[in-house]
Amino acid sequence: MKKLNLTRNTVILAVVLLLIVLYPLLGAKPYHLHLFILFFIWAMVASSWNLLNGISGINSLGNIGFMAIGGYGSAILAKTFGLSTLITIPLGGIIAMVLVTLFLGLPTLRLKGVYIALLTLIFADTLPTLLTQTRAVTGGAVGLHEIPPFFAGAGKIHNYYICLAAFLVMLYVIHRLIKSNTGLAFVALRDSENLATSLGVSRFRERLKVFAISALLSGLAGGFYVHSLGDISPTTLAIEPFLMGIAMMELGGIGTLFGPVLGAAIIVFGSEFLRLADVLRMTILGGLICVTILFFPGGLMQAFRKLGNLMDRRGKRKRGESVQAKVQSAD
Amino acid sequence: MESILNALVSGFVSGSLYAIMALGLTIIYGISRVFNFGHGIVAVLGGYLAWTFFTRASLPFVVSLLFMLPVMYLLGWLVYRYAIRGLMKKPNADFSTVLFMLGLGIMLENIILQIFGPRVKAVPELVTGSIMLGAIKIKNHELALMVIVLLGIIVLTQFFKRTRMGQAMRAVAQSIPGAGVVGINIERIFGYTFGLAFMVTGFSGALLASKYFMIPHIGWDWMVKGFVIVAFGGMGSIPGAVVGALVLGMAESFTTLALGAVWVWPVWFIMFLVLLLLRPQGLVGGRN
Numbered sequence: 001m002k003k004l005n006l007t008r009n010t011v012i013l014a015v016v017l018l019l020i021v022l023y024p025l026l027g028a029k030p031y032h033l034h035l036f037i038l039f040f041i042w043a044m045v046a047s048s049w050n051l052l053n054g055i056s057g058i059n060s061l062g063n064i065g066f067m068a069i070g071g072y073g074s075a076i077l078a079k080t081f082g083l084s085t086l087i088t089i090p091l092g093g094i095i096a097m098v099l100v101t102l103f104l105g106l107p108t109l110r111l112k113g114v115y116i117a118l119l120t121l122i123f124a125d126t127l128p129t130l131l132t133q134t135r136a137v138t139g140g141a142v143g144l145h146e147i148p149p150f151f152a153g154a155g156k157i158h159n160y161y162i163c164l165a166a167f168l169v170m171l172y173v174i175h176r177l178i179k180s181n182t183g184l185a186f187v188a189l190r191d192s193e194n195l196a197t198s199l200g201v202s203r204f205r206e207r208l209k210v211f212a213i214s215a216l217l218s219g220l221a222g223g224f225y226v227h228s229l230g231d232i233s234p235t236t237l238a239i240e241p242f243l244m245g246i247a248m249m250e251l252g253g254i255g256t257l258f259g260p261v262l263g264a265a266i267i268v269f270g271s272e273f274l275r276l277a278d279v280l281r282m283t284i285l286g287g288l289i290c291v292t293i294l295f296f297p298g299g300l301m302q303a304f305r306k307l308g309n310l311m312d313r314r315g316k317r318k319r320g321e322s323v324q325a326k327v328q329s330a331d
Numbered sequence: 332m333e334s335i336l337n338a339l340v341s342g343f344v345s346g347s348l349y350a351i352m353a354l355g356l357t358i359i360y361g362i363s364r365v366f367n368f369g370h371g372i373v374a375v376l377g378g379y380l381a382w383t384f385f386t387r388a389s390l391p392f393v394v395s396l397l398f399m400l401p402v403m404y405l406l407g408w409l410v411y412r413y414a415i416r417g418l419m420k421k422p423n424a425d426f427s428t429v430l431f432m433l434g435l436g437i438m439l440e441n442i443i444l445q446i447f448g449p450r451v452k453a454v455p456e457l458v459t460g461s462i463m464l465g466a467i468k469i470k471n472h473e474l475a476l477m478v479i480v481l482l483g484i485i486v487l488t489q490f491f492k493r494t495r496m497g498q499a500m501r502a503v504a505q506s507i508p509g510a511g512v513v514g515i516n517i518e519r520i521f522g523y524t525f526g527l528a529f530m531v532t533g534f535s536g537a538l539l540a541s542k543y544f545m546i547p548h549i550g551w552d553w554m555v556k557g558f559v560i561v562a563f564g565g566m567g568s569i570p571g572a573v574v575g576a577l578v579l580g581m582a583e584s585f586t587t588l589a590l591g592a593v594w595v596w597p598v599w600f601i602m603f604l605v606l607l608l609l610r611p612q613g614l615v616g617g618r619n
Contacts, residue, residue: 110607111607111611129593239437246430282441283445286434286435286436286441
């Protein structure tokens, strides 16, 4: 039964992926390409955030900050020093990783639960102040504009494929990570810290690792963000993007591989419809978070899993019936 | 010298306002271990309600404050009864309550924005005029605020110390199974706690609005400040919230004096970080 399920999911995935790859070639409008680029970037952010909150159970509220650090780092390196984006994006990710591990990973080693949420939130809240105060480098409240694209003359369609590739690679890395010993250690620490440490999992090392990896991936996503959109400002750290990230994880299904991706798709494409609602958009976003948590704590992934199980069961029954029919006809 | 004295006074004033604001947060956390991420908007809602009673029903401001309190109490009780109670029973209650309150806060903020609009609402000063203390000028309004805050803190501590309800809340805060064994209805106490905390928070919101300015969005600023204060002083401890608020209020006014207002946040973050490294339980907090 399990094998059948796997193939069905694989087929769905392959078809979706093929459609996404072919989409720009089928004459998509630039604006739709733009939406897809946003989706790829947000899916990266939400997936790396999910590594902390979902897989490891560390309640971080600062991942938009990690992303902004990576984005600013890469943008400044590319704009003022004229380095190639091939170097600046990884460097931006590494800057985010080092800063976050230093300022959040190490201090949170002694903290639990809501304290971590607080510290990470305040960390992300401090960034806009620092950004507006260092106008010479970061552009202050106006932010950075005309950030160089991935390569000279890169258009929307190039950005589309670059971000798609980055997203797929990142998703694959996260998938491998979750399946690896490190991922198992994260989950073990989340589910039972005492048992995990008694089995020789080092809480110190694993927690630093998960902060470092999540910050690195978020920082890389920030790099792809700035070079495909061309600008970044402290408003990236406002409450709306932050809530969008959280809604993506919760809506899609926190702690699963595809949940945040699904959530990103719903929020990015859905907020286009909600654009009509204008000011009510945030009300709807807030209400959506509330309703999901109250009534669908596992998010959409859980709903899909239930649906899949239901279909399997029905399939089994049908086949059972046909076997019975054969037996009867043989009689 | 004069500017230092002035900074001292203003630190004291904002510190005492922060103290009453942080109390609502620390009451909920101390008793039910739920961290209210909608705290700021609850405070703003209190301010707007008081403003509505004051301007629309043209009641005196003090009376409109009193009218606002039962509404806030009811809201707190409803939020507990119909949302938090269920969430607290589920696994991962820690974070799901945080996210729920966050979502609720955003929703409320935007509803307030729809009803009242984005413009600054002026809440009147309680008393006008000012007095001179040596070389420093203090507004009567600020003095009145400090007195109200002091009275509020005394009333709350006496409530927790003397009344049966307050004692029951303390018992729940110490040990939920223990309180259950001696016959305290835990869920009912949680309901009252949410009501009380929302009431205190709404009250602090009205006071803050009369000192600073009030727009729907300002709640997030107040809330994050409240977070730092309660964590700094020791979560769930009332003296902790007061001490934390005064220390951070002073830090704020002296940072403003020395470096400028924009540096308040980075200074707070560093102080918070250092404190968490040295004393994760906060300044006043006991063993955890």
